[in-house]
Amino acid sequence: MSEVPELRVLRYFVAVAEELHFGRAAVRLHISQPTLSVQIRKLEHSLGAKLFDRTSRHVELTEVGTVLLEEAHKLLVGADRLVDATRGALRGVRGTLVVGFQGNAAAELTPRSSRPSRPGTRVSRSRCGRTTSPTPTSAWRTAASISPSSARRC
Structure with a gap:
């Protein structure tokens, strides 16, 4: 060789x-x-x-x-x-931001554009049900959550 x-x-x-x-x-x-x-x-x-x-x-x-x-x-x-x-x-300029939401919160509270401001990054939305229990995977993958205060974290 x-x-x-x-x-x-x-x-x-x-x-x-x-x-x-x-x-x-x-x-x-x-x-x-x-x-x-x-x-x-x-x-x-x-x-x-x-x-x-x-x-x-x-x-x-x-x-x-x-x-x-x-x-x-x-x-x-x-x-x-x-x-x-x-x-x-x-530097943290690559990766995925997963935004968890419940019900209509996504339509009312999330920005109209989900385009990331940096190349190499992605924004993803994830709908969570009211009865969804947090799992180890979803708990660390969900970086932001928009939900009523009484709802569980997805």
């Missing part, structure tokens, strides 16, 4: 592929050009493929390099989304 490249090295590869120049890519990445060259050679060695045709004045992607560039873009976008989603969940 071949070794999977690190995200950092894939970012290096993408920078060189987009710039088609090791010096400019190194500046963009804030690393030295020799370090970048070594990392790209190691990547080529680990994949067993030549990714660039290069001379002292010209850098060009090979066909294999073009395929890697497409896939690296997808992977890096997914990795960025993963980090954003995780951080969003940590």
Whole structure:
């Protein structure tokens, strides 16, 4: 089984592929050009493929390099989304708000729009009967409840 490249090295590869120049890519990445060259050679060695045709004045992607560039873009976008989603969940900007109500309370007391104000969140309404007993699941899932004070929590 071949070794999977690190995200950092894939970012290096993408920078060189987009710039088609090791010096400019190194500046963009804030690393030295020799370090970048070594990392790209190691990547080529680990994949067993030549990714660039290069001379002292010209850098060009090979066909294999073009395929890697497409896939690296997808992977890096997914990795960025993963980090954003995780951080969003940590800040509480993702999830579902379940609003429990009884009878006509939903029509009278809930806002006309249930659209959430933040991306990645959902608002859900749940009707509860007067005789419904709270269950462990419904008790923690219901974040807000609109009902007469004498009614049980759903």
